[in-house]
Amino acid sequence: MKVIYLTEENKNAVDELPPLSLAIGYFDGIHIGHQKVIGTAKEEAEKRGLHSGVMTFDPSPKAVLGNPEKVKYLTLLHEKKQRIQALGIDYFIIVPFTKEFSKLSPEQFIEQYIVQLNVKHLVAGFDYTYGRYGKGNMNTIKQLSENRFSYTVIEKMMVQNEKISSTSIRNLIKLGNVDQVPAMLGRHYTISGTVVHGEKRGRTIGFPTANIDVDHRYVLPKDGVYAVEVFVNGQWIPGVCNIGFKPTFHNERRQRMIEVHLLNFQDDLYGESVNIKWYKRIREERKFTSVDELSKQITRDKKQAMDFFNSISSIDHR
Numbered sequence: 001m002k003v004i005y006l007t008e009e010n011k012n013a014v015d016e017l018p019p020l021s022l023a024i025g026y027f028d029g030i031h032i033g034h035q036k037v038i039g040t041a042k043e044e045a046e047k048r049g050l051h052s053g054v055m056t057f058d059p060s061p062k063a064v065l066g067n068p069e070k071v072k073y074l075t076l077l078h079e080k081k082q083r084i085q086a087l088g089i090d091y092f093i094i095v096p097f098t099k100e101f102s103k104l105s106p107e108q109f110i111e112q113y114i115v116q117l118n119v120k121h122l123v124a125g126f127d128y129t130y131g132r133y134g135k136g137n138m139n140t141i142k143q144l145s146e147n148r149f150s151y152t153v154i155e156k157m158m159v160q161n162e163k164i165s166s167t168s169i170r171n172l173i174k175l176g177n178v179d180q181v182p183a184m185l186g187r188h189y190t191i192s193g194t195v196v197h198g199e200k201r202g203r204t205i206g207f208p209t210a211n212i213d214v215d216h217r218y219v220l221p222k223d224g225v226y227a228v229e230v231f232v233n234g235q236w237i238p239g240v241c242n243i244g245f246k247p248t249f250h251n252e253r254r255q256r257m258i259e260v261h262l263l264n265f266q267d268d269l270y271g272e273s274v275n276i277k278w279y280k281r282i283r284e285e286r287k288f289t290s291v292d293e294l295s296k297q298i299t300r301d302k303k304q305a306m307d308f309f310n311s312i313s314s315i316d317h318r
């Protein structure tokens with residue numbers, strides 16, 4: 001897959017782009033709805049003898065037009081790229097999203113970013129909007145295309161009467177309902193991070209934990225205890241995870257930590273890059289009156305996680 005970061009400088013130099021069937025959108029998460037939009041662009045490319053492409057924006061329009069600190073993501077740009085590549089797309093075009101860019105009229109956007117980039121077929125969802133104030137939509141595309149390109153509008157994909165959307169998936173995660181995510185995302189929510197040194201208390205209370213530092217831009221599950229899997233040394237290992245502030249040990253909220261106690265695993269993991277896959281919420285994080293009470297509870301958490309993993313006969317590792 002060819003990746004093109006479309007800066008102002010190189011924009012005019014991309015006239016070597018072949019005729020494209022292009023899917024367009026922000027595509028955070030590459031959920032089931034996004035997969036339909038991107039898959040259709042690929043199918044249309046094959047039918048029409050075109051190359052397939054996906055156009056996205058970076059940073060996110062919400063971060064540029066709103067408060068960037070408040071915007072959280074399901075996938076960072078490099079993960080989005082990997083997932084789009086895995087869908088067999090030929091060209092991944094990243095348009096830098098700036099305040100200036102957001103002021104283009106729908107006509108200017110179509111002219112400069114669709115027609116001039118040699119797009120011959122455009123694919124977007126029923127609710128896709130473009131141009132200043134999002135004034136351009138898929139109803140006005142016919143008139144703006146002036147027969148210079150054809151297009152497909154993907155109808156609304158729903159799960160249990162709700163539109164599949166990145167926002168809904170982020171909300172499920174924030175509520176801790178990580179087990180409901182696969183119905184919309186098409187896989188369990190997974191984030192990547194690095195194992196860092198903790199306060200070294202874990203081993204003294206009988207449960208060594210890997211403290212995992214993750215990018216602050218990820219949306220994180222609500223504080224609490226979860227059944228997770230961690231990808232380490234080429235395999236997925238089941239574990240039980242606490243995300244939160246460890247109120248049993250700290251009075252003030254210092255820093256939110258993600259800690260995983262891996263089931264049946266002893267190796268030293270410091271410095272390792274790992275992925276965490278969120279399966280199921282077990283309970284809220286609590287302040288215990290003694291370390292002994294906490295240890296007893298972690299023993300029960302561990303049992304619950306083990307039972308959970310034993311109950312799912314074949315774990316789907318997508």
Ligand SMILES: Cc1cc2nc3c(=O)[nH]c(=O)nc-3n(C[C@H](O)[C@H](O)[C@H](O)COP(=O)(O)O)c2cc1C
Binds near residue numbers: 199249260285286298
């Ligand atoms: C499965 C699990 C559940 C946990 N639940 C809580 C909890 O409810 N409250 C709490 O204060 N700490 C909880 N912890 C965090 C422990 O306090 C923590 O692992 C221990 O203090 C070690 O921290 P360290 O690795 O930073 O030294 C939990 C840890 C694990 C692995």
Ligand SMILES: Nc1ncnc2c1ncn2[C@@H]1O[C@H](COP(=O)(O)OP(=O)(O)OP(=O)(O)O)[C@@H](O)[C@H]1O
Binds near residue numbers: 037123126128154157
């Ligand atoms: N459920 C869906 N059904 C059909 N098309 C969709 C669906 N969700 C997104 N799309 C389309 O996929 C492309 C990318 O959309 P976008 O990134 O805005 O997704 P979204 O999930 O709706 O995001 P958000 O929740 O942030 O609004 C757009 O063309 C959009 O119309």
